[in-house]
Amino acid sequence: MTDLLNALILLANFVLVPALSYGSQLALGALGITLVYGVLRFSNFAHGDTMAFGAMATMLATWWLQSAGVGIAPLPTALLALPFGIAATALLCIGFDRAVYRYYRRRSSPPVVFVIASVGVMFMVNGIVRFVIGPDDRQFADGARFIMRARDFKEYTGLSEGLTIKVSQGMTIVIAAALVAALFWFLQRTRTGKAMRAFADNEELALLSGIDPGRVVMVTWTLVAALAAIAGTLYGLDKSFKPFTYFQLLLPMFAAAIVGGIGQPAGAIAGGFVIAFSEVTVTYAYKKFFAYLLPAAWEPQGLMQLLSTDYKFAVSFIILVVVLLVRPTGIFRGRTL
Amino acid sequence: MSFLVGENMHGGYGGADILRGCSIGVARGEIAVIVGPNGAGKSTAMKALLGMLELREGRVSLGGDDITALTPQARVARGLAFVPQTANVFVNMTVRENLEMGAYLRRDGIEETMEQVFELFPILREKHAQPAGELSGGQRQQVAFGRALMTGPSVLMLDEPTAGVSPIVMDELFGRILEVRDTGVAVLMVEQNARQALGIADRGYVLVVGENRHAGSGAELLADPKVRKSFLGG
Numbered sequence: 001m002t003d004l005l006n007a008l009i010l011l012a013n014f015v016l017v018p019a020l021s022y023g024s025q026l027a028l029g030a031l032g033i034t035l036v037y038g039v040l041r042f043s044n045f046a047h048g049d050t051m052a053f054g055a056m057a058t059m060l061a062t063w064w065l066q067s068a069g070v071g072i073a074p075l076p077t078a079l080l081a082l083p084f085g086i087a088a089t090a091l092l093c094i095g096f097d098r099a100v101y102r103y104y105r106r107r108s109s110p111p112v113v114f115v116i117a118s119v120g121v122m123f124m125v126n127g128i129v130r131f132v133i134g135p136d137d138r139q140f141a142d143g144a145r146f147i148m149r150a151r152d153f154k155e156y157t158g159l160s161e162g163l164t165i166k167v168s169q170g171m172t173i174v175i176a177a178a179l180v181a182a183l184f185w186f187l188q189r190t191r192t193g194k195a196m197r198a199f200a201d202n203e204e205l206a207l208l209s210g211i212d213p214g215r216v217v218m219v220t221w222t223l224v225a226a227l228a229a230i231a232g233t234l235y236g237l238d239k240s241f242k243p244f245t246y247f248q249l250l251l252p253m254f255a256a257a258i259v260g261g262i263g264q265p266a267g268a269i270a271g272g273f274v275i276a277f278s279e280v281t282v283t284y285a286y287k288k289f290f291a292y293l294l295p296a297a298w299e300p301q302g303l304m305q306l307l308s309t310d311y312k313f314a315v316s317f318i319i320l321v322v323v324l325l326v327r328p329t330g331i332f333r334g335r336t337l
Numbered sequence: 338m339s340f341l342v343g344e345n346m347h348g349g350y351g352g353a354d355i356l357r358g359c360s361i362g363v364a365r366g367e368i369a370v371i372v373g374p375n376g377a378g379k380s381t382a383m384k385a386l387l388g389m390l391e392l393r394e395g396r397v398s399l400g401g402d403d404i405t406a407l408t409p410q411a412r413v414a415r416g417l418a419f420v421p422q423t424a425n426v427f428v429n430m431t432v433r434e435n436l437e438m439g440a441y442l443r444r445d446g447i448e449e450t451m452e453q454v455f456e457l458f459p460i461l462r463e464k465h466a467q468p469a470g471e472l473s474g475g476q477r478q479q480v481a482f483g484r485a486l487m488t489g490p491s492v493l494m495l496d497e498p499t500a501g502v503s504p505i506v507m508d509e510l511f512g513r514i515l516e517v518r519d520t521g522v523a524v525l526m527v528e529q530n531a532r533q534a535l536g537i538a539d540r541g542y543v544l545v546v547g548e549n550r551h552a553g554s555g556a557e558l559l560a561d562p563k564v565r566k567s568f569l570g571g
Binding site: 191194195197198200201202204205206207208209210211212 | 409410413418419421424425426427429434437438439441442484488
């Protein structure tokens with residue numbers, strides 16, 4: 001019995017908690033991608049770097065707040081700096097929309113032109129971030145580190161396995177849930193949110209109903225910027241901030257959006273968790289888990305790991321390919337690419 | 338006196354002119370129908386009135402004001418409502434949300450208008466929480482119609498409202514169109530089912546290659562042997 005509990009705690013500690021927080025981060029990122037796809041009708045390759053920009057802006061504000069001695073311990077100061085990060089990212093997104101995407105919108109360019117333009121924007125944002133803060137790894141988390149420490153958990157339960165929950169993980173899950181609820185409320189209940197959905201659903205009819213396309217575009221970019229800045233900051237707090245890792249997040253985030261059904265907000269969330277859980281379960285080494293469950297003589301010799309963590313991106317890639325082959329509309333029947 | 342008038346309209350979608358001097362007018366409390374063979378420019382004429390294509394020549398006026406230079410959105414704000422032939426509902430939104438979107442520009446209470454639409458199309462009240470994409474063709478047409486009415490229009494323009502619906506639904510729709518006309522709205526529609534449409538029309542236009550070929554009251558056109566012979570199949 002104790003062995004079974006230990007095995008379960010082991011899984012919770014190394015699979016469930018990390019995948020939940022990583023899944024929340026992916027879901028927020030995929031939501032941004034899916035909103036751009038649904039309303040503006042292109043795949044935004046700049047989204048990963050937009051997240052890096054948001055995290056960077058939040059970090060700069062965090063440092064400034066720290067130097068001024070302002071904090072909200074035990075929570076990280078970055079939480080207080082988030083509004084600044086969101087505002088800066090919104091300005092960046094709307095600025096790029098004015099300078100780049102609006103031109104192509106007026107010319108009614110095909111989606112592929114927008115995609116290529118977004119690759120250009122990606123390189124530019126990438127450059128801005130590296131220019132301002134450099135390509136290195138940075139930590140900006142402060143305040144308490146843990147909600148639950150492994151040692152405390154062991155003492156409390158008497159089990160030999162500990163469960164660790166970091167503040168950043170708990171915060172990620174809570175903020176993501178609140179944000180998703182707020183976004184759905186906005187899209188389902190408010191006049192502006194409904195106008196956005198109408199515009200995404202049938203652009204011509206939305207125009208015939210008197211919906212102002214300029215306003216819809218502005219609101220969309222603001223929402224996307226907020227999602228990107230928050231997702232970027234949460235990821236940076238949880239892992240660490242390194243511009244290149246945000247570019248790498250593009251693949252799992254797109255996979256999440258497509259698996260869930262691109263253009264469908266609910267799909268982005270489901271997709272985020274599907275990708276996160278697949279990645280974590282496939283790359284986890286189950287040796288110890290089986291050691292608890294099997295008789296001593298059967299204890300596995302190898303690591304019992306399906307795939308080395310170095311290959312974790314292959315997981316999203318395989319899921320992406322399989323979904324596109326088998327069910328291109330994704331779980332929630334989004335649009336086909 | 339016509340309320341919405343397009344005079345001597347010339348224009349097309351960039352290439353050769355599709356409209357070659359066509360004139361259309363409709364008064365409030367009146368139904369005007371545009372009929373004609375395929376490719377005559379019926380839908381194009383309606384789109385020209387709505388501002389969806391640029392006129393090379395001619396003018397459009399609404400209630401005496403020249404609106405030739407206005408965008409479609411500005412014309413919608415002035416009281417023109419248009420029901421496209423296809424893709425005329427928001428498929429992922431509920432019936433009620435579709436109607437709300439129709440009233441997007443209105444800042445006054447919309448419940449009263451919505452009540453009127455529900456009275457006109459009782460099925461919509463029943464299905465108000467269902468996504469419009471899940472409805473049958475005839476029901477969708479009613480949603481599209483209702484969405485346009487929610488703007489509180491002075492002119493209602495319908496592009497082949499009965500395309501692809503059963504004869505029973507067609508009679509039903511025409512009945513509703515008559516009711517809307519009786520509230521003082523100017524109704525302009527393009528129709529394939531020429532005979533039935535002219536039957537309820539106060540005014541009819543027969544278009545051929547972008548020009549007015551015949552015009553008159555619906556009854557006159559139906560009685561005209563030339564129109565009967567060439568367009569109504571004898």
